[in-house]
Amino acid sequence: MTATGTPSLAELRDEVAAANRRLASAGLVSLAFGNASGIDRDAGIVVIKPSGIACGSVRPEDLIAVGMADGMTVAGTLRPSSDTPTHLALYRRFPSIGGVAHTHSTEAAAFAQAQLPIPCLGTTHADHFDGPVPVTRALTQAEIGGSYELETGLVIAETIDRLGLDPLAMAAVLVASHGPFTWGATATDAAVHAEAVELVAAIARRTLALAPDAPPVGESLQRRHFSRKHGPSAYYGQGRDRHGETG
Amino acid sequence: MTATGTPSLAELRDEVAAANRRLASAGLVSLAFGNASGIDRDAGIVVIKPSGIACGSVRPEDLIAVGMADGMTVAGTLRPSSDTPTHLALYRRFPSIGGVAHTHSTEAAAFAQAQLPIPCLGTTHADHFDGPVPVTRALTQAEIGGSYELETGLVIAETIDRLGLDPLAMAAVLVASHGPFTWGATATDAAVHAEAVELVAAIARRTLALAPDAPPVGESLQRRHFSRKHGPSAYYGQGRDRHGETG
Amino acid sequence: MTATGTPSLAELRDEVAAANRRLASAGLVSLAFGNASGIDRDAGIVVIKPSGIACGSVRPEDLIAVGMADGMTVAGTLRPSSDTPTHLALYRRFPSIGGVAHTHSTEAAAFAQAQLPIPCLGTTHADHFDGPVPVTRALTQAEIGGSYELETGLVIAETIDRLGLDPLAMAAVLVASHGPFTWGATATDAAVHAEAVELVAAIARRTLALAPDAPPVGESLQRRHFSRKHGPSAYYGQGRDRHGETG
Amino acid sequence: MTATGTPSLAELRDEVAAANRRLASAGLVSLAFGNASGIDRDAGIVVIKPSGIACGSVRPEDLIAVGMADGMTVAGTLRPSSDTPTHLALYRRFPSIGGVAHTHSTEAAAFAQAQLPIPCLGTTHADHFDGPVPVTRALTQAEIGGSYELETGLVIAETIDRLGLDPLAMAAVLVASHGPFTWGATATDAAVHAEAVELVAAIARRTLALAPDAPPVGESLQRRHFSRKHGPSAYYGQGRDRHGETG
Numbered sequence: 001m002t003a004t005g006t007p008s009l010a011e012l013r014d015e016v017a018a019a020n021r022r023l024a025s026a027g028l029v030s031l032a033f034g035n036a037s038g039i040d041r042d043a044g045i046v047v048i049k050p051s052g053i054a055c056g057s058v059r060p061e062d063l064i065a066v067g068m069a070d071g072m073t074v075a076g077t078l079r080p081s082s083d084t085p086t087h088l089a090l091y092r093r094f095p096s097i098g099g100v101a102h103t104h105s106t107e108a109a110a111f112a113q114a115q116l117p118i119p120c121l122g123t124t125h126a127d128h129f130d131g132p133v134p135v136t137r138a139l140t141q142a143e144i145g146g147s148y149e150l151e152t153g154l155v156i157a158e159t160i161d162r163l164g165l166d167p168l169a170m171a172a173v174l175v176a177s178h179g180p181f182t183w184g185a186t187a188t189d190a191a192v193h194a195e196a197v198e199l200v201a202a203i204a205r206r207t208l209a210l211a212p213d214a215p216p217v218g219e220s221l222q223r224r225h226f227s228r229k230h231g232p233s234a235y236y237g238q239g240r241d242r243h244g245e246t247g
Numbered sequence: 248m249t250a251t252g253t254p255s256l257a258e259l260r261d262e263v264a265a266a267n268r269r270l271a272s273a274g275l276v277s278l279a280f281g282n283a284s285g286i287d288r289d290a291g292i293v294v295i296k297p298s299g300i301a302c303g304s305v306r307p308e309d310l311i312a313v314g315m316a317d318g319m320t321v322a323g324t325l326r327p328s329s330d331t332p333t334h335l336a337l338y339r340r341f342p343s344i345g346g347v348a349h350t351h352s353t354e355a356a357a358f359a360q361a362q363l364p365i366p367c368l369g370t371t372h373a374d375h376f377d378g379p380v381p382v383t384r385a386l387t388q389a390e391i392g393g394s395y396e397l398e399t400g401l402v403i404a405e406t407i408d409r410l411g412l413d414p415l416a417m418a419a420v421l422v423a424s425h426g427p428f429t430w431g432a433t434a435t436d437a438a439v440h441a442e443a444v445e446l447v448a449a450i451a452r453r454t455l456a457l458a459p460d461a462p463p464v465g466e467s468l469q470r471r472h473f474s475r476k477h478g479p480s481a482y483y484g485q486g487r488d489r490h491g492e493t494g
Numbered sequence: 495m496t497a498t499g500t501p502s503l504a505e506l507r508d509e510v511a512a513a514n515r516r517l518a519s520a521g522l523v524s525l526a527f528g529n530a531s532g533i534d535r536d537a538g539i540v541v542i543k544p545s546g547i548a549c550g551s552v553r554p555e556d557l558i559a560v561g562m563a564d565g566m567t568v569a570g571t572l573r574p575s576s577d578t579p580t581h582l583a584l585y586r587r588f589p590s591i592g593g594v595a596h597t598h599s600t601e602a603a604a605f606a607q608a609q610l611p612i613p614c615l616g617t618t619h620a621d622h623f624d625g626p627v628p629v630t631r632a633l634t635q636a637e638i639g640g641s642y643e644l645e646t647g648l649v650i651a652e653t654i655d656r657l658g659l660d661p662l663a664m665a666a667v668l669v670a671s672h673g674p675f676t677w678g679a680t681a682t683d684a685a686v687h688a689e690a691v692e693l694v695a696a697i698a699r700r701t702l703a704l705a706p707d708a709p710p711v712g713e714s715l716q717r718r719h720f721s722r723k724h725g726p727s728a729y730y731g732q733g734r735d736r737h738g739e740t741g
Numbered sequence: 742m743t744a745t746g747t748p749s750l751a752e753l754r755d756e757v758a759a760a761n762r763r764l765a766s767a768g769l770v771s772l773a774f775g776n777a778s779g780i781d782r783d784a785g786i787v788v789i790k791p792s793g794i795a796c797g798s799v800r801p802e803d804l805i806a807v808g809m810a811d812g813m814t815v816a817g818t819l820r821p822s823s824d825t826p827t828h829l830a831l832y833r834r835f836p837s838i839g840g841v842a843h844t845h846s847t848e849a850a851a852f853a854q855a856q857l858p859i860p861c862l863g864t865t866h867a868d869h870f871d872g873p874v875p876v877t878r879a880l881t882q883a884e885i886g887g888s889y890e891l892e893t894g895l896v897i898a899e900t901i902d903r904l905g906l907d908p909l910a911m912a913a914v915l916v917a918s919h920g921p922f923t924w925g926a927t928a929t930d931a932a933v934h935a936e937a938v939e940l941v942a943a944i945a946r947r948t949l950a951l952a953p954d955a956p957p958v959g960e961s962l963q964r965r966h967f968s969r970k971h972g973p974s975a976y977y978g979q980g981r982d983r984h985g986e987t988g
Contacts, residue, residue: 026277030767030940031933033865082969104865106940110947113863114955122360123425124280124351144961177958178864192278199277199353205947206357206452214361217424220391228329273524369607370672371527371598439525446524446600453604453699461608464671467638475576520771616854617919618774618845686772693771693847700851700946708855711918714885722823 009045012038012187013060016047016099019187023103024056026195033179034103035081036194038187039091041098044068046091050078068092082149089153090183094160094167099187101194104179107201111135112174118200120216121207126225128196130169132216134159138176156181169230172197256292259285259434260307263294263346266434270350271303273442280426281350282328283441285434286338288345291315293338297325315339329396336400337430341407341414346434348441351426354448358382359421365447367463368454373472375443377416379463381406385423403428416477419444503539506532506681507554510541510593513681517597518550520689527598527673529575530688532681533585535592538562540585544572562586576643583647584677588654588661593681595688598673601695605629606668612694614710615701620719622690624663626710628653632670650675663724666691750786753779753928754801757788757840760928764844765797767936774920775844776822777935779928780832782839785809787832791819809833823890830894831924835901835908840928842935845920848942852876853915859941861957862948867966869937871910873957875900879917897922910971913938 007015019036023029034055037048047063049055064076066084068091073080081087087100111118111133118133120126125133136155143151156173163170171193172182182193207214216222254262266283270276281302284295294310296302311323313331315338320327328334334347358365358380365380367373372380383402390398403420410417418440419429429440454461463469501509513530517523528549531542541557543549558570560578562585567574575581581594605612605627612627614620619627630649637645650667657664665687666676676687701708710716748756760777764770775796778789788804790796805817809832812825822828828841852859852874859874861867866874877896884892897914904911912934913923923934948955957963 031936033868104940104944106943107947109863109865109944110951113944113948114952116951121424122356124356127280138959139962141959141961144959144965148965177862177962195278199351202353203351203356203360205951206354207360209456209950210357210363210452211361218385218388218391220388221386221424224391224395368671369603371603374527442525446598449600450598450603450607453601454607456703457604457610457699458608465632465635465638467635468633468671471638471642615918616850618850621774689772693845696847697845697850697854700848701854703950704851704857704946705855712879712882712885714882715880715918718885718889 007040009040009043009047009065010060012040012047013063016049016063016187017058017060019099019101019191020049020055020058022188022191023101023194024054026191026198028103028105028194028198029055030104034101034194035083035087036099036101036187036191037081037084037087038099038190039068039097041095045074046084046088048084048087049081050076051081053078083152085147085149086153086156086181089150090156090181093153093157094183096168096185097171097183097190098185099190100181100183101187101190102179102181103194103198105194105198105201107205108174108180108197109178110205111201112179113177115176117174118197118204119214120222121204121214122200122217123221123225124203125200126217126222127229128193128200128226129172130226130230131165131222133170133172133174133180133197133200134163134165135174136176152178152181169226254287256287256290256294256312257307259287259294260310263296263310263434264305264307266346266348266438267296267302267305269435269438270348270441271301273438273445275350275352275441275445276302277351281348281441282330282334283346283348283434283438284328284331284334285346285437286315286344288342292321293331293335295331295334296328297323298328300325330399332394332396333400333403333428336397337403337428340400340404341430343415343432344418344430344437345432346437347428347430348434348437349426349428350441350445352441352445352448354452355421355427355444356425357452358448359426360424362423364421365444365451366461367469368451368461369447369464370468370472371450372447373464373469374476375440375447376419377473377477378412378469380417380419380421380427380444380447381410381412382421383423399425399428416473501534503534503537503541503559504554506534506541507557510543510557510681511552511554513593513595513685514543514549514552516682516685517595517688518548520685520692522597522599522688522692523549524598528596528688529577529581530593530595530681530685531575531578531581532593532684533562533591535589539568540578540582542578542581543575544570545575547572577646579641579643580647580650580675583644584650584675587647587651588677590662590679591665591677591684592679593684594675594677595681595684596673596675597688597692599688599692599695601699602668602674602691603672604699605695606673607671609670611668612691612698613708614716615698615708616694616711617715617719618697619694620711620716621723622687622694623666624720624724625659625716627664627666627668627674627691627694628657628659629668630670646672646675663720748781750781750784750788750806751801753781753788754804757790757804757928758799758801760840760842760932761790761796761799763929763932764842764935765795767932767939769844769846769935769939770796771845775842775846775935776824776828777840777842777928777932778822778825778828779840779931780809780838782836786815787825787829789825789828790822791817792822794819824893826888826890827894827897827922830891831897831922834894834898835924837909837926838912838924838931839926840931841922841924842928842931843920843922844935844939846935846939846942848946849915849921849938850919851946852942853920854918856917858915859938859945860955861963862945862955863941863958864962864966865944866941867958867963868970869934869941870913871967871971872906872963874911874913874915874921874938874941875904875906876915877917893919893922910967 016038035049064080263285282296311327510532529543558574757779805821
């Protein structure tokens with residue numbers, strides 16, 4: 001930690017590398033799909049996985065540092081992830097977030113391809129996401145043909161904004177025909193939310209197979225579970241370092 | 248063992264820690280959802296996982312000891328699992344049980360979210376549970392807004408009582424929109440039943456996909472299998488330490 | 495090997511222990527469901543897993559030796575698997591088989607619970623089983639209430655006989671509401687067939703989800719694949735020790 | 742590398758052995774189904790797995806070398822994979838490919854058994870395959886009864902040709918009632934495509950379960966994703982050694 005309580009760049013690299021490896025160890029990435037990043041807000045620097053490197057083997061020194069505003073590389077010789085413009089768009093639009101993750105994990109990608117939000121059918125979901133996990137509209141031809149990765153970030157932000165959501169209470173969006181993007185206060189939280197969105201999608205798919213009209217959890221149960229772990233009245237965990245754990 | 252044949256507190260801690268780790272090694276817990284506990288009935292002390300600690304890494308000395316009657320911590324510095332009041336309610340209502348476990352395992356959680364009991368469709372189920380695994384009614388707004396975790400335990404007990412079940416013959420209940428709680432004579436048995444309820448839910452979902460009207464096993468087959476392993480005429484295993492094994 | 499080319503009892507113990515461990519390492523057994531055995535036809539002795547011991551940890555010296563004709567233990571101090579009478583019935587009725595295995599593996603058990611044969615929908619199936627894998631009729635009340643495990647073996651044999659099948663060409667039967675029993679020339683082959691029946695059930699369930707009217711493979715393709723690996727014109731593998739491998 | 746930039750035979754053996762092991766480590770092969778090969782175009786030699794050897798344990802020195810034109814063994818004492826004539830047919834018909842792989846992986850085999858192409862429902866698919874992954878027609882009785890493995894290769898080539906596809910842009914075909922064959926510029930690429938076809942089949946099956954009428958991705962999104970990684974305007978990865986990685 002620096003004197004101001006924000007992590008140093010070395011600490012940020014350590015955390016972002018660990019978040020990338022967590023995506024792999026949690027079984028969320030095949031064929032090296034997927035990436036995680038973190039931001040140093042004071043410096044305006046985003047640290048992200050290089051393109052074409054498997055998440056499971058990312059070391060702190062492999063990461064590429066780019067400017068949040070312009071995307072220019074400030075450290076590292078490899079090309080940053082091709083999804084970098086998506087990450088940067090999210091950091092610019094959501095000042096409260098400190099990390100972003102992206103996977104093509106199977107269950108969440110299926111909802112994205114079906115262009116359906118993941119309904120909030122139980123407390124596993126409510127513990128992590130304050131309502132259904134939304135899906136974006138399809139990108140337009142112009143958006144696809146233009147700055148595609150940037151537009152992907154913008155349509156995620158548009159989805160959160162259109163629904164009036166707080167990005168820290170709904171830290172995941174499914175990009176239509178693509179897959180989940182998640183974020184959080186830190187890169188670790190972003191990876192935890194990538195794990196959570198896959199888990200709730202997996203349970204939701206099975207629930208809908210058993211009961212196509214399964215009811216969403218009521219407002220009161222949803223609120224109770226979400227507030228057990230988040231916000232001023234949280235009573236879950238040991239007071240800090242909760243990172244999505246429950247129990 | 249103490250002179251009275253009940254385990255010492257140190258033995259209880261060892262068993263409860265192992266039961267928590269078993270939930271993890273059996274693949275039943277993601278994101279550190281889940282917890283297991285055990286009770287020393289003579290002392291009225293329940294030993295349980297701390298909140299926010301992953302099941303897979305629980306050591307005996309990490310566990311928190313709380314009074315069964317009042318839930319006050321008697322040993323340990325961390326906060327006990329936020330589900331502790333649920334466990335305590337079960338210990339108070341079911342004097343025959345010695346351990347409790349809770350997971351959000353995917354297949355069992357899907358039945359819980361669908362608010363459907365797991366039908367007894369085969370001998371895998373009948374070996375472990377003496378009939379369909381029931382699902383609770385939904386909690387009321389008042390229950391959710393009040394002592395939520397305590398009410399969760401009460402609605403589980405209500406479900407067992409309403410159906411006139413012996414808690415050692417039906418050692419699992421699905422909490423509606425939530426997930427499975429299981430128990431048994433020991434913490435190990437509770438963990439075994441957590442594994443069993445996931446397995447039978449997994450097979451049941453696949454069975455219903457193949458044959459939506461698949462018939463429940465007949466009474467005689469159900470009774471035969473359950474009594475092979477449980478009760479006075481059991482002939483499975485080596486006479487003790489059966490812990491759910493078959494074969 | 496002995497002078498007559500049959501394995502010694504020590505070799506049989508090694509193979510049967512390995513077959514039990516293979517059931518575990520292939521992910522076919524949870525909660526220690528499952529067991530494998532092998533027979534010394536010259537001596538009339540069957541070597542089988544003890545009851546209540548996990549498949550994954552079976553050592554040669556753990557196995558119990560029982561007489562094929564009477565089921566009396568001739569070596570070992572533990573109780574043999576409670577399914578021993580089923581195994582013995584199969585050895586008595588099918589003189590060509592040298593090993594038997596039993597699991598509750600999820601995908602095959604689902605077909606058993608649905609009381610549906612596994613249709614032969616592709617070459618993976620045809621490589622191992624010469625037609626649909628049959629399911630038994632339900633046991634009668636009298637059979638369940640009587641010598642249940644023996645009757646289980648008899649209804650398997652009845653199923654093979656009723657369909658006019660060669661037990662080495664159809665080395666698996668699903669017991670209704672229960673799960674798969676498999677066999678083969680050796681205990682290793684029995685374990686391979688346990689793996690094969692789970693694999694073909696897994697693919698069949700997914701196929702039927704995509705195309706409920708998916709056609710069975712034609713007679714000529716089925717015959718071609720089965721005879722690639724079995725019988726006088728087999729040209730797969732290295733001439734011996736094929737044990738279900740392909741490719 | 743040799744002076745001409747093509748790999749030496751020793752390098753080819755190393756790569757082909759690694760490709761076979763990758764099929765195993767990626768969970769694509771059970772019971773030793775599956776095989777991978779690579780070709781030395783200058784020498785007209787194909788290096789392939791021996792029949793009946795598990796993919797996971799293939800060493801470079803185990804591989805069999807056969808002539809592309811006549812299939813005669815030029816190095817190695819074991820019998821080559823029984824699927825060798827299929828591989829050779831593909832090498833003869835597609836001069837641009839350098840490696841071939843074959844598995845019975847569960848999700849892709851289900852589409853093959855359902856005799857349905859895998860629709861292009863998302864960017865995971867579009868990143869790897871330039872359109873739906875096609876399924877062959879069923880083989881005729883004459884083809885099955887004749888040079889079956891050769892005919893399997895011919896019907897794959899016929900499928901690619903009938904649809905007017907470039908084999909490097911559609912590096913997979915599902916053989917009806919059988920399973921996927923994949924290929925690529927190298928044996929490594931062929932194995933990557935085997936992994937990719939299983940992944941996209943897994944997501945597609947789940948998508949169709951959630952939304953039976955899920956729309957294929959539009960032409961522009963498909964083209965954008967495929968061309969991010971393939972062809973002259975690719976901007977993904979570090980410029981070489983991309984091997985299907987993304988992110």
